[in-house]
Amino acid sequence: MHVTVADAWTDWKTSATPALRRHIEAVEYCAVCPLPPERVAEAFMLPGHPQFFSEETKCAYGK
Secondary structure, three states, X not given: OOOOHHHHHHHHHHHOOHHHHHHHHXXXXXXOOOOOHHHHHHHHHOOOOOOXXXXXXXXXXXX
């Protein structure tokens, strides 16, 4: 049986806590920043990596 990314994402969401599912749905259905479903799944399912932010960005958003 071949498991698709959509199937894996559905399974992952099903195993999440109710609070996390609400957060996921807020990201998935955000009217301000619509993202492809694959990008949302990747953001939640893959391990995070340290990100580099320029000093300009740090100043703009606060360290």
